[in-house]
Structures are given as C-alpha cells and as structure tokens.
Amino acid sequence: MARIAVIGAGMGALAAAARLAVAGHRVAVYERTETYGGAVRRFERDGFAFDTGPGLLPLPAVYRDLFVKTGKEPLEECVGLVQVDPSARHLFADGSGAALPNASRAGVVSALDEALGAGAGRRWGDFLVRARETWDRTRRPLLEEPLWPNWQVLAEREPYPSVPHKRLLRTRRAGTLAEVGAWELRDPRLTALLESHALVYGLDPREAPANAAVLPYMEHAFGTWYVRGGMRELARAVYERCLARRVAFHFGAEVAAVLEEDGRTSGLELADGTAVEADFVVCGVAPGVLDRLVRGTAVRGGEGEVPPRRRAPSRLTVLLALRGGRPEGTAHRTVVHAEDRDAELDALFGPTAGMAASPTVTVLRPDDPSLVPDAGHEAVTLVATVPAGGASAEETARRADDLVTAAERAVPDLRERLLWREVLTPADVAEATGAEGGAVPAPALAAADGRMLHAANSTGLEGLFTVGGWSHPGGGLPHAGMSGALVAGLIVEGPGFQGSR
Numbered sequence: 320m321a322r323i324a325v326i327g328a329g330m331g332a333l334a335a336a337a338r339l340a341v342a343g344h345r346v347a348v349y350e351r352t353e354t355y356g357g358a359v360r361r362f363e364r365d366g367f368a369f370d371t372g373p374g375l376l377p378l379p380a381v382y383r384d385l386f387v388k389t390g391k392e393p394l395e396e397c398v399g400l401v402q403v404d405p406s407a408r409h410l411f412a413d414g415s416g417a418a419l420p421n422a423s424r425a426g427v428v429s430a431l432d433e434a435l436g437a438g439a440g441r442r443w444g445d446f447l448v449r450a451r452e453t454w455d456r457t458r459r460p461l462l463e464e465p466l467w468p469n470w471q472v473l474a475e476r477e478p479y480p481s482v483p484h485k486r487l488l489r490t491r492r493a494g495t496l497a498e499v500g501a502w503e504l505r506d507p508r509l510t511a512l513l514e515s516h517a518l519v520y521g522l523d524p525r526e527a528p529a530n531a532a533v534l535p536y537m538e539h540a541f542g543t544w545y546v547r548g549g550m551r552e553l554a555r556a557v558y559e560r561c562l563a564r565r566v567a568f569h570f571g572a573e574v575a576a577v578l579e580e581d582g583r584t585s586g587l588e589l590a591d592g593t594a595v596e597a598d599f600v601v602c603g604v605a606p607g608v609l610d611r612l613v614r615g616t617a618v619r620g621g622e623g624e625v626p627p628r629r630r631a632p633s634r635l636t637v638l639l640a641l642r643g644g645r646p647e648g649t650a651h652r653t654v655v656h657a658e659d660r661d662a663e664l665d666a667l668f669g670p671t672a673g674m675a676a677s678p679t680v681t682v683l684r685p686d687d688p689s690l691v692p693d694a695g696h697e698a699v700t701l702v703a704t705v706p707a708g709g710a711s712a713e714e715t716a717r718r719a720d721d722l723v724t725a726a727e728r729a730v731p732d733l734r735e736r737l738l739w740r741e742v743l744t745p746a747d748v749a750e751a752t753g754a755e756g757g758a759v760p761a762p763a764l765a766a767a768d769g770r771m772l773h774a775a776n777s778t779g780l781e782g783l784f785t786v787g788g789w790s791h792p793g794g795g796l797p798h799a800g801m802s803g804a805l806v807a808g809l810i811v812e813g814p815g816f817q818g819s820r
C-alpha cells in the first residue's frame with residue numbers, strides 16, 4: 320500500500336483519488352479552499368441555485384466508468400442523469416434559428432434543412448461522418464491513453480479527412496476549423512454552429528485544427544446530459560465515492576511545495592509548514608501553481624516533451640433570478656450567436672483581448688424545480704468566453720449588460736422579469752481553481768505542430784504526476800475525468816500502462 324498525496328480537489332484529482340483508493344492505496348487530498356469540485360461550484364441565494372462552472376455533461380461514459388470501477392452503485396444511482404432534448408437551440412445572427420434534437424443524426428439533418436434551407440442538413444450530416452472518422456482516429460491517443468512518447472506523430476498528422484477544395488487552380492484541404500466551416504459547410508450559420516463548439520471551450524476556430532471537429536461530434540454522438548440539482552451534484556457524488564473508498568480530505572490546506580529526496584518526490588509541504596510524507600504525489604493544479612510548488616524546477620516540458628499549456632481564455636457568467644415560471648417547451652440550452660463573427664474573434668483573440676459588443680452567449684434554462692424557490696420563478700444562467708485576467712468594474716458591468724442584451728433574443732421578456740443578477744468574473748474562476756486570470760483549459764487536439772496538446776501526466780520528478788484539465792488529455796469534465804483514470808493507471812500499473820479500456 321503506497322501513501323498518495325493529491326493536490327487539489329478538482330474533478331480530475333477526485334477521479335484519480337477514488338481509483339487509487341480502490342486499488343488499495345492510502346490516499347489523502349489537500350485542497351486549499353473549503354470545498355471539493357474546483358470549478359464545479361454552485362451559487363445559492365433566496366431559494367435560487369445556479370451552477371457556476373460547467374452546466375452540462377458531455378460524454379457521461381467517463382463518469383459511468385469511474386463509478387463502475389470504484390464501487391457497487393452505478394453513476395445513475397448516485398445522481399439523476401437526464402438527456403437534454405433538444406440538445407441546443409441555435410439563434411443565428413440573421414434571425415434564423417434551429418433546435419437540434421439530442422443525439423439523432425436524421426433529426427439534426429431535417430431540423431437544419433427546415434431551418435436553413437434544403438442542403439444545409441446534408442452538408443452538416445456529411446461533416447459529422449468525417450468528424451466521426453476523426454473521433455475514431457483520435458479517441459484512444461487523445462482521451463484513453465497516456466500521452467504517447469512519440470507524440471510528434473499526433474502533432475504532425477491532421478486526422479480530419481477534409482474534402483479537397485479547389486481555389487485558384489490549387490487544391491487545398493481545410494487545416495483549421497474555420498476552413499472546415501468556410502469550405503465544407505458553406506453557410507455562415509452552419510459555420511457559426513460549428514465554430515461555437517470551439518469557442519465554448521475557449522478555442523479560436525481560426526487557429527483550432529480541423530480535428531476540433533470531434534467537439535461537435537462528441538456532443539452529437541453521445542448526447543448532452545444534465546445532472547438533476549445541477550452539475551455540482553456530480554462533484555458531490557464523486558466526492559462521496561472518494562469518502563466511501565476512505566480517501567481522506569483536508570480542506571483549507573493549501574500546498575506550498577512538493578518535496579523531493581534523492582531525485583524523487585517524498586511528499587508535500589503545506590502553507591502552514593506541515594510536512595506530509597508520501598510515496599506518490601498527484602497534482603491537479605494549473606501550471607503556474609505547479610511551478611511554485613516545485614520551486615522553479617522544470618518538471619514538465621523537458622527536451623522532446625510537450626510543454627504545459629499556460630494560457631487560455633476564461634468565462635463570464637451572469638446568473639439571473641427571474642420572476643415568472645419557466646415556460647413549457649423552453650430549450651434547456653440556447654446558443655445566441657454573435658452578430659459579427661469576425662469582430663467577436665478579433666476582440667477575444669486579438670492583441671487587445673476584449674469582448675465584442677455582441678458576443679456568442681450560451682443561455683441555460685434547466686427544467687429543474689430544485690433550482691428555484693417555487694414554480695413561479697426561473698433560474699437562468701448566461702455564459703460567454705472572455706479573455707482571462709482582470710477587467711475594470713465598468714468593463715465587467717458593460718460585458719454583463721451585453722450578455723443580458725444578447726440573451727434577450729432567447730428570453731424576450733428577460734428584463735421585465737429580472738429580480739436580481741449576480742456576475743461571476745474570471746477572478747471568481749481564479750478563486751475557485753487557483754488558475755491565473757481564471758484561465759480555463761481546453762481539451763487536447765492533434766496536429767497544429769502539437770500546440771494543442773497538453774503535457775504528459777508523468778513528470779520529470781519520479782513519483783510526481785499531474786492530473787486535471789492542464790495536463791493530458793486536457794480540460795473539460797470528461798477529459799479531466801479521463802486524466803484521473805490515466806494517472807491511476809500509471810501509478811498502479813507503472814510506466815508501461817497502455818491506457819484505460
């Protein structure tokens with residue numbers, strides 16, 4: 320039985336902790352805040368409750384597997400998992416809109432044909448076939464297996480089977496997601512639909528490689544899921560599974576250093592000076608935090624290795640308490656697309672890093688009585704991708720107003736119904752996760768010279784492993800959950816571990 324110290328109680332770290340405990344190890348988690356879940360938090364006021372991190376769960380199979388492998392009760396017995404149907408309603412800049420059925424190719428094709436004109440559905444459907452091929456090619460190396468030692472293969476090859484595109488006597492193939500949209504979908508609304516899947520993860524579709532096609536594919540193929548009571552319930556269930564497996568938790572326990580002895584980790588030092596001995600350390604924090612913990616020693620990104628990704632946009636979240644009940648037939652999620660796509664991308668990813676006046680906004684309206692004081696009220700959450708880092712109070716208020724204005728396209732009587740609103744900024748994300756500027760990491764992608772890969776879970780310091788959204792296979796609930804499975808595999812089976820099946 321090894322002693323394993325886990326830094327942080329984010330979802331990736333919790334997933335690793337539960338699996339390691341089941342394998343017979345003595346696991347203790349040290350979390351700097353007073354609660355578990357990292358980004359997966361909840362805000363409550365006046366009988367209203369809101370998720371302040373992710374509002375939906377893609378690819379629930381990752382958490383189903385965690386529950387199967389760590390106990391008798393399956394995930395479905397621990398949380399109320401429901402499919403969201405339609406998976407999303409999209410409101411485009413030209414005033415058209417489409418509600419896309421959950422996990423139904425035929426349904427999506429006919430919804431798009433009806434909403435955007437004959438042929439649109441077929442083009443999207445054909446794209447999904449190519450996206451599926453991409454998923455089949457990348458699922459194992461970019462989700463289920465530790466980062467390949469010869470990761471350069473992933474960095475060089477674009478796995479998306481793009482359609483040859485003739486331009487000025489030259490035949491070209493889409494290398495970015497934006498080119499997939501422009502050359503293969505050929506409709507600004509389909510392009511907006513495609514690109515919104517990158518934007519929601521903080522990726523610039525003009526930079527994201529074509530294989531970012533797996534992001535809409537994952538949602539399409541495996542459905543969009545909601546956890547009754549809010550996503551915080553998933554964090555609660557995983558935390559309780561850890562407790563049931565005798566994982567020890569220390570809250571309010573900030574880790575100040577990873578200790579090293581004879582070239583391998585020997586434990587931790589807490590901010591209050593307490594030393595904790597451990598045979599292995601599993602670290603689920605952002606790269607800037609890890610740098611401080613290892614006191615500047617380069618434990619990741621050595622020669623021939625993928626360096627940690629350090630930068631990513633954040634999120635602005637506006638929580639709205641509304642009077643009046645949620646109307647029958649309301650979509651759980653509506654994506655209100657930006658009025659000017661180029662202006663939005665230039666503002667967000669350009670040198671001045673700001674937010675366009677009309678951003679893409681995700682409007683979440685869960686059909687969940689536990690989130691409201693009574694049936695005469697509604698809890699609505701607005702989320703947009705914004706640059707990481709601080710903004711002035713005036714700028715934050717302007718951005719929040721812009722989100723509300725955009726959301727009025729989805730909820731026309733929003734302002735008349737508004738009781739109060741709460742604005743959560745990148746600083747709030749930073750407070751929950753410890754990541755500088757409130758940056759939120761994206762899932763790993765192939766190609767792009769490896770710029771979209773995350774650093775391996777093993778590090779240059781023997782016995783120290785990294786878990787969660789800032790290491791392979793990257794950010795997002797399923798990916799972070801998988802990082803937990805990979806780290807557990809690497810510790811239990813050793814460096815020869817080939818991946819989770």
Ligand SMILES: Cc1cc2nc3c(=O)[nH]c(=O)nc-3n(C[C@H](O)[C@H](O)[C@H](O)COP(=O)(O)OP(=O)(O)OC[C@H]3O[C@@H](n4cnc5c(N)ncnc54)[C@H](O)[C@@H]3O)c2cc1C
Nearest residue numbers: 327329330331351357358373574752753787788795796799
């Ligand atoms: C607003 C928002 C919206 C999001 N939306 C989505 C979405 O729609 N879909 C999706 O899949 N994902 C989404 N995500 C991302 C997703 O929540 C994360 O990728 C996922 O929860 C994985 O988190 P993690 O394991 O990296 O840990 P994190 O959530 O980053 O938590 C890290 C933990 O480590 C702790 N910690 C940091 N430093 C120390 C230290 N020195 N000592 C001890 N503890 C420390 C922190 O307090 C924190 O608890 C969103 C995130 C945010 C913030």
